[in-house]
Amino acid sequence: MPKQRWVEISVGGFMLLGILALVFMALKVSGLTMNADRNSFQVEAYFGDIGGLKPRSKVTLAGVTVGRVAAIELDEEWFEARVVLEMNSSLQGKLSKDTAAAIQTAGLLGDNYISLTPGIEDEMLGPGDTLRDTQSALILEQLINQFITNSSRD
Amino acid sequence: MTENLAVVEDLHFSRAATPIFSGVNLRVRRGQITAVMGPSGTGKTTLLKLLGGQLQPASGKISVFDQEVARLERSALFKLRSRMGMLFQSGALFTDMSVYENVAFPLRVHTDLPETMVRDLVLIKLEAVGLRGARDLMPAELSGGMTRRVALARAIALDPELLMYDEPFVGQDPISMGVLVQLIKRLNQVLGLTSIIVSHDIGETLSIADYAYILSGGRVIAEGTPAELEASKQAEVRQFVGGLPDGPVPFHYPAADFSEDLFGIAKEADHA
Amino acid sequence: MLDLLAGLGRKQLDILAALGRSGIFIFQSLVGWPKSTEALSLWVRQVYSIGVLSLIIIVVSGLFIGMVLALQGYTILVDFGAEQALGQMVALSLTRELAPVVAALLFAGRAGSALTAEIGLMKATEQLSSMEMIGVDPLKRIVAPRLLAGFFALPLLTLVFAMVGVGGGWLVGVDWLGVDGGAFWSNMQSAVGFQQDVINGVIKSLVFALAVTWIAVFQGYDLVPTSEGISRATTKTVVYSSLVILGLDFILTALMFSNI
Numbered sequence: 235m236p237k238q239r240w241v242e243i244s245v246g247g248f249m250l251l252g253i254l255a256l257v258f259m260a261l262k263v264s265g266l267t268m269n270a271d272r273n274s275f276q277v278e279a280y281f282g283d284i285g286g287l288k289p290r291s292k293v294t295l296a297g298v299t300v301g302r303v304a305a306i307e308l309d310e311e312w313f314e315a316r317v318v319l320e321m322n323s324s325l326q327g328k329l330s331k332d333t334a335a336a337i338q339t340a341g342l343l344g345d346n347y348i349s350l351t352p353g354i355e356d357e358m359l360g361p362g363d364t365l366r367d368t369q370s371a372l373i374l375e376q377l378i379n380q381f382i383t384n385s386s387r388d
Numbered sequence: 389m390t391e392n393l394a395v396v397e398d399l400h401f402s403r404a405a406t407p408i409f410s411g412v413n414l415r416v417r418r419g420q421i422t423a424v425m426g427p428s429g430t431g432k433t434t435l436l437k438l439l440g441g442q443l444q445p446a447s448g449k450i451s452v453f454d455q456e457v458a459r460l461e462r463s464a465l466f467k468l469r470s471r472m473g474m475l476f477q478s479g480a481l482f483t484d485m486s487v488y489e490n491v492a493f494p495l496r497v498h499t500d501l502p503e504t505m506v507r508d509l510v511l512i513k514l515e516a517v518g519l520r521g522a523r524d525l526m527p528a529e530l531s532g533g534m535t536r537r538v539a540l541a542r543a544i545a546l547d548p549e550l551l552m553y554d555e556p557f558v559g560q561d562p563i564s565m566g567v568l569v570q571l572i573k574r575l576n577q578v579l580g581l582t583s584i585i586v587s588h589d590i591g592e593t594l595s596i597a598d599y600a601y602i603l604s605g606g607r608v609i610a611e612g613t614p615a616e617l618e619a620s621k622q623a624e625v626r627q628f629v630g631g632l633p634d635g636p637v638p639f640h641y642p643a644a645d646f647s648e649d650l651f652g653i654a655k656e657a658d659h660a
Numbered sequence: 661m662l663d664l665l666a667g668l669g670r671k672q673l674d675i676l677a678a679l680g681r682s683g684i685f686i687f688q689s690l691v692g693w694p695k696s697t698e699a700l701s702l703w704v705r706q707v708y709s710i711g712v713l714s715l716i717i718i719v720v721s722g723l724f725i726g727m728v729l730a731l732q733g734y735t736i737l738v739d740f741g742a743e744q745a746l747g748q749m750v751a752l753s754l755t756r757e758l759a760p761v762v763a764a765l766l767f768a769g770r771a772g773s774a775l776t777a778e779i780g781l782m783k784a785t786e787q788l789s790s791m792e793m794i795g796v797d798p799l800k801r802i803v804a805p806r807l808l809a810g811f812f813a814l815p816l817l818t819l820v821f822a823m824v825g826v827g828g829g830w831l832v833g834v835d836w837l838g839v840d841g842g843a844f845w846s847n848m849q850s851a852v853g854f855q856q857d858v859i860n861g862v863i864k865s866l867v868f869a870l871a872v873t874w875i876a877v878f879q880g881y882d883l884v885p886t887s888e889g890i891s892r893a894t895t896k897t898v899v900y901s902s903l904v905i906l907g908l909d910f911i912l913t914a915l916m917f918s919n920i
Contacts, residue, residue, distance in 0.1 A: 238701070241708040248712045252816030255823040259858045263751050263826055265849025292850060299850075440793050462797070470795035480790035483782075494794045542794075 274320045275361040276304060279335045284315045285346050285371025287337055292347040293319050300325055303348065319348065319365075331357040336369035346371055393418045393550055393582045394439060399448035401431070401438065408434055410606040412448075416550075421576050421583040423593045425628070426603035432586040433477070435603075436552050439584070440474060441465045452550065470498050473543030473551045477558060479535035481527040487514070487538050488523040494545045513541040517571060533564030537571070544575065550582050551575070557589040569596055590629055594618070602628055682878045689799040689807060702805040710771045710806070711813030715820070717770055718763055722821040725758055726750060726828025733829075734837050746839050747848035750829035755857045756917065759822035761909050764868035767814050768901035772876035775806055776897040779880030780890040788881075803877055810873025811866070818865035822858075860916045867908055872901045 260266045281287075284306060293301035301321035309316045319335075332353030337346055353367070394416040401409045408431035416422045424432055437443045438450055441457040450457045455468060481490050491510045495501060501509070514520040517537040527535060536556065543551060553572065557565050573596045576583050587593040594600060594614040602610045602617070602625060610617060610625045617625055643649070733749045779802065782788050788798045826848075833839045852858070876897045883893035 238705075241705055244712045245704050245707045248707065248715065248813075248816065251715075252819055255816070255819035256858075256862075258823045258826075259755065259819060260854050262845070263755070263822075263848055264852040264854040264858050265846075266854040290850070290853060299846075437789070442789060442792055466795045466797060469793055472793065474790065474793040476786040476790050478786050480786035482787055482791075483785070493796075497794070497796050539790075546794075 273323045274301065275323055275326050277319050277321060277359060277361070277363050277365060279317050279319060279348075279365040279368050280309065280312070280314045281317060281335075281337060281368050281370045282314055283370040283373065284317065285337055285339075285373055287315075287317065287346040287348070287371065291345060293321065293350065294347060295325075295329075295350045295352070300350070317348070327358045327360065329353075329359040330355040331359050331363065332367060333359060333365060334367040334369065335365045337371035339372065391418055392416065394452045394584070395449070396435075396439075397449040399438070399450065400446045401434065401443070401448075402446060403434070407606055409445075409448075412603070412606070412608055414601055414608070416582060416584055417599065418582050419576075419580060420598040421572070421585060421596055423585045423587065423597035423600040424603060425587060425590060425593060425600060427628070428588060430603045431606070432588075432603065433554050436474065436554055436584070436586055439552065440469060440472060470494075470546060471549050473546070473548035475536065475539050475543050475551070475553045475556055477555045479527075479532075479539040481530075481535060481539055481542070483527050485527075486523070487519065487525050487527070487530070490527070490538060491542045491545050494542065498546055509545065513545050514538075516544070516575070517541045518567075531564075533560050533567070536560070536564075536568065540568075540571065540575075544579065544581075547579065548581070550584070553583065553585045553587070555587055555589075556585065557587055557592050565592060572596060594629075604628075678882070681882060682874065685799070685803075685878055685881060686807070686874055689803040699805065702801070703809055706805045706809035707813055710775070710809045711817060714767060714770045714813070714817060717766055718817045718821050719824050721762060721766055722759070722824035723828040725762060726754065726825030726830075727832045729753060729758070729825070730829040730832035730837070734833060734839070743833075743837075743839050744843040745847055745851075746833045747829070747844035747846075748851035750833070751826055751848045751852045752857065754822045754825040754829075755852060755861045757909070757913070759818050759825060760861050760864040760868060761905060763818040763821040764814060764865060764872060764905045765902055767817060767869075768872045768876070768898055768905065771810065771813070772872050772897050772901050773894045775810070775873070775876040776880040776883070776894045777890055779803070779806075779877060780883045780885070780893055783881065783883065784885035784887075784890060803881060806877055807873050810876070811869050814869035814872070815862050815865045818862065822861065856916070864909065864912050864916075867912060868905050871904045871908060875900050875904065 287303060287306065289303050289306060291303040292299050293303065301319055303317055304320040305318040307316050308314075329350070330353040332355045334351040334353065336349050336351070338349045339346055359365075392415050394414070396412055396414040399409045399412040400407070412435075414422075414424070414435075424435060426432055434443065438445055439452060439457065441460065444458050453468065453471060455464075457465070457468070460468060481487075482493065485493065488510055491513055492506050495506050495509055499506075510523070511520055514523055517540055519534060519537055519541065522530065522534065522538070527538070530538065556568055556572065560568060569592050572583065572585070575581060576596075585593055585597065594617065597614055599613055600611065600617055601608050604624060610620060610622055612620070618629060620626065620629075729750045730746060733746050734743055737743045737745055737749065779788075782798075782802065788802065791798045791801060830841075830844065834841045834844050879893040879897045879900075883889045
């Protein structure tokens, strides 16, 4: 029956379109990469205040995205934020151990992200290492507060 | 096996608050055409649905093929139904299938026959109702009489033992009416069927029935062979068989007194 | 007064009874659905008439909604100099809310009402009764394939809607208004999470699919078999489905996105 055949073919096409849409949403829209786990390595950093940093925030080096924030949790011994960074594996063994991490804001009102600045030591950063040199988020309200108290003291 | 194929004993049934049956007794004898007649709205279609297990009686016993229909499990009921055929008033053909597929449907779902055999059987059934040439038409392209004949072919596709007709003669022109009457009679003789005809077309029904019941007001008011009924002196039977507009079976739906009704409206109008 | 209360109580009981009937209905339809090849071909036919035939309206609406989103978003974002964030705005609103909800609403109007009318007409023309008398359970033969096809088709349509919507947003944002294409995609990719946005959107649409198909098929099966009954049931399908979709959307959004 040719009609039944047309029905089957078009339903097949419909399913294919649905799968295509799912793949598009996964790869192109949400930027999922199939082998994200294999092509990255993790380092840790401790911050006094992370501001509005969230998991999946960007990690940049010289403005170029080189990784993402994988997890954020509270270190209950020192009461600092422990942030796990997921870095592109191409950088493994190329960044020095004293690389600095700072939480910055994109524009005045934009998202927080972590900006890395390479250091000068010979020893290189590997998986599981901890970044020592960190700078907490600048919080606008605190800055304004400080500015007001300083200027009133003058 | 008893001689009675279907037995209804002391049947009570009501829809919402309106009683439809109050104490109906019927017997359908094997190999005969049994007619159930009565004015419109006496629940003749309901009776067939009760026999087919599509409705549950409030009380009383309905048994078909010696099995009590209301007590059966869903799967047993469907098995029982494959031994019955029913011709619906509207024909009820599946509108998304051709005539051929409609007749083949019961064969496809109840048997594992190969396609060639299904084809032969379908053509035999269609030939029996004289519509072998219409096999590729869709139900929408058929006239009312043809629709009913296709539905009849479908109802006999599985060679049922019991065939139920719901108002088979309603809305037919005299020619297709005659064709249907002959068809029902012949099928009953040739296939050795047992038939139940529910109808208010007295003449046609009595001409082929072996035994008839007349229903009115929720009970059987008369029964007998067509000859007995026609000779009956009972007033209700005379009214029904003779087709008189008013008599013991009332023409009017129960209402308050007519003049009172009219005056009542006049009074209300006065107030307004 | 007492009459009024009694009437109200009866109405409540009626609603409760209808709910109960619909529960029994879906249970009887789906339990022990035959897994034969014939059942599969019935299902495929329904996916065709429910899913494939709804594609055009889904694609066209998705395209326009994506384009409108980009246009509106651009005029707001450009004031803050943040038009780079257009991609993320379009994609997030589509995946989280608009694709599941609008696709489900369109589905209720296009496929749901058709389902109700089709089954209702089958009931009115005694096709369901005659199928029962032939010894075939219409719940299994007519209802079950339609339910399962609906559950399957709407999530797929939702994904297609989202994809086409993002495409429409790209068309207006990048191709027409001149937002940088690289920033459009990269901002989108950094903002949209596969699991918390795309998968949650699909879960939403699956829930909507269950609700809409159930309502549509049950309304058709349970209606009063007259022409007035059919038109009333079709209206009910669209109204109830829309309300249920919006109500469920609120609940699901609260569950899924409140703690992100």
